[in-house]
Amino acid sequence: MKSEPTVFLFFPFLLRLKLESTNLPILIHYTMRTSIRQYSSRPVEDDLLNELLAQAEQTQTMGNLQLYSVVVTRSDEMKQKLAPAHFNQPMVTGAPVVLTFCADYHRTTAWAQHRKGHPGYDNFLSYQNAATDALLFCQRFCDLAEAAGLGLCFLGTTVYQPAAIIRLLQLPQLVMPVATITLGWPAEHPNPSDRLPLSAIRHDETYQPVTAETIDRDYAAKEALPENLEFVRINQTETLAQIFTDIRYTAKDCQTLSTGLLEALRMQGFLD
């Protein structure tokens, strides 16, 4: 990482060699990434989508079982129907493609049943394993898509009203939506959003206590950013943290949505 950037030929057969030594350009690209919510009218070709999905399959997966699936939404009608489940965020109808990544033990269970196996994946551990597989696959897909120049936005709303998504996408037992991506060619180039210093998230050997001192050390710069000061002003709170705890992700909402999420897991067969 410390080597100076150098001009080098980036040709497939040279790639392995180069990647073994320094890889600064790729890292620099990653640093620049940010969520994209505005898309151009340029279509996302199905060949490209297939290539990205197929390459993303190479990511790590439990026992090589690939406990995930992805539902591709291109039709305007389905986007319109999906939008309310995502609180009508405009990216759902505005993006050429919407991808719903699902934890999926249904296909693997069906495979085993047709091959004289005795599958028993109607439990919470199996949900955790499949959700993990689906999220790793999703992030890998995002990394590849962004590397190809596409822009995307991750919708956390997927697990807020999962029952509606399950119904619309006709997800069978042992399939649970865990992530949604809106995808297209960027029509905006926003600045990357701020992140905490590494001291906030890295712990050596054991988890280090979070104290008033470490909070000031790790959050002061974030709280002092002009855009966050403005964010506080608009939301009429005293502190930045209050926007999240008292307005956006309140205890009451989290409790209510938790109940719905657990019900959906039960409905899909992942909880007794």
Next chain:
Amino acid sequence: MKSEPTVFLFFPFLLRLKLESTNLPILIHYTMRTSIRQYSSRPVEDDLLNELLAQAEQTQTMGNLQLYSVVVTRSDEMKQKLAPAHFNQPMVTGAPVVLTFCADYHRTTAWAQHRKGHPGYDNFLSYQNAATDALLFCQRFCDLAEAAGLGLCFLGTTVYQPAAIIRLLQLPQLVMPVATITLGWPAEHPNPSDRLPLSAIRHDETYQPVTAETIDRDYAAKEALPENLEFVRINQTETLAQIFTDIRYTAKDCQTLSTGLLEALRMQGFLD
């Protein structure tokens, strides 16, 4: 994706331009990835680790809250202690670095408490959100680390005996381990493992039924691979699927481990 590979200068200030058009070399690299379980004696420098972690922070995260943390294990003593929680897989003591990625609402809750907020994240939705953040961050880190030439192996065992890991790493309330990575410079170059055809995992508009026909279509090639035929022979089963359902991930084991996982979530404050 269809363009021919071309020689181009891969210089940082040219990068954005190039990435907007075609990005074949990066994609080719990704195709080659596979898990690495044998590491050379070359150390993983802390500067490199920090740079990779810091760059991985740029990935998507809920409300820009970064609901994750990572515990870095370098000491032999801690690796020895962690190993049994991972069923003594040799990578844990054999790798220069072990990283435990955690869903973390503890730090954000402490921040809010010190800033006059009213956090309420002791519920399952909050676990789901934080686990998602942690897994996306983990996969992003893996992509960056592999692009830098490092090798790694994802240990699914993290959620099998989480209580032991929680105790050893001294994880406080609202912190839950969700993924472990062993990391080092590769001392082996195994072939990538097989993957299902895209037809197995891609669904258009709605989830398409899984039938005897689609299973044959999607699993026949996998079942016919010499290494999988050998895998069946060694395990003395009739089918490949039976290895997973009847030997490796049995219903009985999944049930038992589910109970432990839910208990750990309750202990960490994510379930009532």
